Amino acid sequence: MAIYPELKNRIVAITGAAEGIGASTAHAFAEQGAQLALIDINDRGIDKVIAALSPSRGKTLAVRADVTDAASVAAAMQRITGELSGLDVLINCAGGYGRLATVEDMPLNEWDQTLALNLRSVFLVTKAAIPSLKQSKAGRIINVASISGRTVFANSSPAYGAAKAGVIQFTRFLAYQLGPAGITSNVIAPITTLTPRVAALRTKEDVERIAGEVPLRRLAVPEDHAQAMLFLASDGAAYLNGVTLDINGGRVMM
Numbered sequence: 234m235a236i237y238p239e240l241k242n243r244i245v246a247i248t249g250a251a252e253g254i255g256a257s258t259a260h261a262f263a264e265q266g267a268q269l270a271l272i273d274i275n276d277r278g279i280d281k282v283i284a285a286l287s288p289s290r291g292k293t294l295a296v297r298a299d300v301t302d303a304a305s306v307a308a309a310m311q312r313i314t315g316e317l318s319g320l321d322v323l324i325n326c327a328g329g330y331g332r333l334a335t336v337e338d339m340p341l342n343e344w345d346q347t348l349a350l351n352l353r354s355v356f357l358v359t360k361a362a363i364p365s366l367k368q369s370k371a372g373r374i375i376n377v378a379s380i381s382g383r384t385v386f387a388n389s390s391p392a393y394g395a396a397k398a399g400v401i402q403f404t405r406f407l408a409y410q411l412g413p414a415g416i417t418s419n420v421i422a423p424i425t426t427l428t429p430r431v432a433a434l435r436t437k438e439d440v441e442r443i444a445g446e447v448p449l450r451r452l453a454v455p456e457d458h459a460q461a462m463l464f465l466a467s468d469g470a471a472y473l474n475g476v477t478l479d480i481n482g483g484r485v486m487m
């Protein structure tokens with residue numbers, strides 16, 4: 234793993250940190266000695282992640298919050314910036330969707346819930362974090378979108394794809410509006426990733442078929458994204474702003 238000495242003691246908040254890519258990102262920042270606020274609706278899950286983090290981590294908070302709920306987000310951010318004395322890096326990773334769907338078979342409540350989890354959440358958490366990020370010497374916002382927000386090449390969820398495209402464009406607005414305050418904003422767009430949840434859902438044949446369409450001939454693993462987010466938080470990425478990093482093994486090139 235790459236080592237970024239400047240990340241030691243940086244205060245990093247990660248949403249969706251109890252599972253998958255968010256949990257892997259928590260491990261990567263813990264290895265660097267960062268201070269962590271792990272935000273998730275699943276408090277038992279966060280406790281499990283914290284119990285397995287590297288002992289090199291700095292002070293670490295478990296923060297139970299629903300990222301779709303404004304009051305819950307406000308309380309979480311107040312606690313984090315109070316107990317960890319500020320915020321340097323915000324990673325909006327909570328997201329996902331329940332099933333493959335078509336526009337024709339999608340009820341309005343599914344559309345609303347998917348937009349809330351994937352787009353409203355990013356607005357709420359980011360807005361609550363901005364005052365503290367403005368106080369940081371190296372404020373960073375890293376959002377997690379998806380290849381589904383970049384293009385359509387396989388069945389997914391139209392609500393999810395629309396929300397993730399929204400996250401990408403929202404990130405560009407953040408880059409434009411917060412750049413003068415010294416905060417960078419960037420977004421990653423992962424391909425299907427072998428998180429424990431995805432691995433349980435997909436058959437071996439599915440995985441081989443999808444991997445066969447990727448020039449690197451494998452699906453992503455959560456660490457691929459965690460490493461990219463370490464770099465985006467590092468001093469070496471100080472002049473990257475408004476960038477979408479496609480982490481897809483070359484499956485879609487744009």
Ligand SMILES: NC(=O)c1ccc[n+]([C@@H]2O[C@H](COP(=O)([O-])OP(=O)(O)OC[C@H]3O[C@@H](n4cnc5c(N)ncnc54)[C@H](O)[C@@H]3O)[C@@H](O)[C@H]2O)c1
Nearest residue numbers: 249251252253254273274299300326327328329379425426
């Ligand atoms: N896994 C993939 O194949 C893949 C591909 C592209 C993009 N992504 C994106 O990466 C991110 C992480 O995906 P993952 O597969 O690791 O997810 P996951 O399902 O493994 O974990 C998501 C986490 O978010 C938490 N969460 C859900 N609703 C919440 C809420 N309302 N408030 C707070 N926390 C909540 C869950 O408890 C869980 O810990 C998501 O934004 C997802 O859209 C994932």
